[in-house]
Amino acid sequence: MGQLAEKPRRATYADLEAVPPNKVAELIRGVLHVFPRPAPRHARAASSLGIELGGPFDHGKDGPGGWWILDEPEIHFPDPTSPRDVEVLVPDIAGWRRERMPELPETAYFPLAPDWICEVLSPSTEQVDRKEKMPIYAREGVQHAWLLDPIQRTQEVFSLAPGRGWTPIATHRDAARVRAAPFEAIKIELRVLWAT
Template sequence: MGQPAEKQRRATYADLEAVSPNKVAELIRGTLHVFPRPAPRHARASSGLGAELTGPFDHGKGGPGGWWILDEPELHFPDPTAPDEIDALVPDLAGWRRERMPELPETAYFALAPDWICEVLSPSTEDVDRSREKMPIYAREGVRHAWLVDPIARTLEVLSLVSGRSWERGPCHRDAARVRVAPFEAIELDLSVLWAK
C-alpha cells in the first residue's frame, strides 16, 4: 500500500506579503497566484478605461458622479473554506457607489465588495481572471457588474450578476465601438481609447 499523498499547505496572507513588489499577487482559496506586472497593452487598456470613467463618475465632470473608481485595489473577503483566512483579490479597476461606501477605508485593503470590477485579460492571467478562480468569488460577494477587457483581441465583455448568484453574459463589444454599458451607461465610451495605437 502506497504512502498517502502529502496535503499541500494552504498559502496565507504572510505568503502574499512576501512576494516581490515587482509582481502582482493574489490569494484565492488558499492558493497564492503570482503574476508579472502588466505588459504595455494591458497597462494601456486599464489606464485608458480608468481615465474615461474617473472624470464623469468619480469626479462628476461631464457625468453624474457618485462613484469611487480605483486602480488595482486589494479586496479582502472571508474564505468560506477556511475559518480565519481570506481571499485577497486585486482587480485591475473597481468602483463603489458612494451611497454604499461614503468614505474610503483607513485600511490598506477593502473589505466591502465593489459594485463593479474590471479585469484586463492577459495570457498569464486570463484563466484565473475569467472564470475558474475570481469570478465565482466576485459573484459570492455580490459584485453586480463585471467587465472583461482583452487588449489583444480588442474586446469588452459585459457580465451582470443574476439572482445574486451567477453571471449572465451580456454583449461583447469590439474594436472602435462606441457603447453605453451598465453601470456606466450615462456616458458613451469610445473603446478605441483603450487600445495601443
C-alpha cells in the same frame, strides 16, 4: 504499501506580503497566485479606462459622479473553505458607489465588495480571471463586471442575476462606441483603450 501524499500547505496573507513588489499576488482558496506586472497593452487598456470613467463618475466632471474608481485595489473576502482565512483579489479596476461606501477605508485593503469590477485579460491571467475570480465576485455580490481583452480588442459586459450568477449582456469589439452598465450615462470609445 505506498506513502500518503502530504497535503499542500495553505498559503497565508504572510505569503502574499512576501511577494516582491514587482509582482501582483492574489490569494484564492488558500492558493497563492503570482503574476508579472501588466504588459504594456494591458496597462494601456486599464489606464485608459480609468481616465474615461474617473472624470465623469469619480470626480463628477461632465457626468453624474457618485463613485470611487480605483486601480488595482486589494479586496479581502472571507474564505469559505477556511473560516479563519481571507481570499485576496486585486481587480485591474474597481468601482464602489459612494452611497454604499461614503469614505475610503483606513486599512490597506477594502473589506467591502465593489459594485463593479473590470479585469483586463492577458495570456497569463485569463484563466484565473474567468474561472477563479469571476465566481468569487458573483458570490460576494458584485453587481457588474467587465472583461477587457486588449489583444482581441473586446469588452465583455456582465450583470449579476440573483441566484443565477453572471449573465452576459454584450460583447463589444474594436472601435465600438459603448454605453455599458453601470456607466451607461456616458459613451466610451473602445478604440482609446487599445494601444495603436
